[in-house]
Amino acid sequence: MRRFIKMMLALLVTGALTLAINIQLVNAEISATVEFPIAMLNLKSRGQLVSCYIELPEGYSLEDINVSTIMLNNTVPVDLEAPISTGDYDNDTIPDLMVNFNRTEVIEFISTQHIRFGNVTITLTGSLYDGTSFEANAVITVSSLTGDVNCDGTVNFYDLVKAATAFGFREGETKWNPNANFAQPWGGIDVYDLITIVISFGGEL
Ligand SMILES: [Ca+2]
Numbered sequence: 001m002r003r004f005i006k007m008m009l010a011l012l013v014t015g016a017l018t019l020a021i022n023i024q025l026v027n028a029e030i031s032a033t034v035e036f037p038i039a040m041l042n043l044k045s046r047g048q049l050v051s052c053y054i055e056l057p058e059g060y061s062l063e064d065i066n067v068s069t070i071m072l073n074n075t076v077p078v079d080l081e082a083p084i085s086t087g088d089y090d091n092d093t094i095p096d097l098m099v100n101f102n103r104t105e106v107i108e109f110i111s112t113q114h115i116r117f118g119n120v121t122i123t124l125t126g127s128l129y130d131g132t133s134f135e136a137n138a139v140i141t142v143s144s145l146t147g148d149v150n151c152d153g154t155v156n157f158y159d160l161v162k163a164a165t166a167f168g169f170r171e172g173e174t175k176w177n178p179n180a181n182f183a184q185p186w187g188g189i190d191v192y193d194l195i196t197i198v199i200s201f202g203g204e205l
């Protein structure tokens with residue numbers, strides 16, 4: 001009897017493993033990587049785009065990606081009007097594809113999940129022109145506190161320092177940081193954004 005139970009358990013475990021492997025294959029055939037250069041998102045701040053860099057495993061080419069199929073969390077489509085380019089952003093000799101998403105749509109998606117603060121796993125999916133699907137995950141930190149540039153749940157000196165680093169920079173420029181953009185004019189980080197952060201000092205989530 002004991003042997004029978006053991007055998008049944010072994011069969012169940014094997015079955016479960018097979019099922020898990022099958023599910024993984026159904027989800028995506030290629031495991032890719034995605035990196036967000038600004039892996040933070042303040043839901044109260046404003047910016048136009050969320051950029052990310054996609055790398056495929058060895059043996060696959062970025063040129064085979066059907067860019068129009070790329071989505072975040074099966075909800076937010078890639079912004080085909082925004083810049084799309086290839087390069088080696090992280091200097092690891094593996095080429096990467098830069099694509100962008102509409103930042104407002106990403107914020108709306110996170111808000112509909114009732115997430116206000118903390119780490120959120122973002123899943124990027126897409127397919128190659130031959131239909132092969134790929135998937136990649138990344139974690140971003142979210143805050144819904146006005147003035148919380150570094151998304152750690154409090155507004156203090158560190159947020160002001162981070163905003164000062166982006167001071168004078170406009171959307172698309174090197175040190176632009178939409179997470180510091182809390183006040184009009186929305187196109188850049190200026191004294192009005194710093195004042196908003198100072199007014200919000202001491203705020204906590
Ligand atoms: Ca903070």
Ligand SMILES: [Ca+2]
Nearest residue numbers: 183185186188
């Ligand atoms: Ca501003």
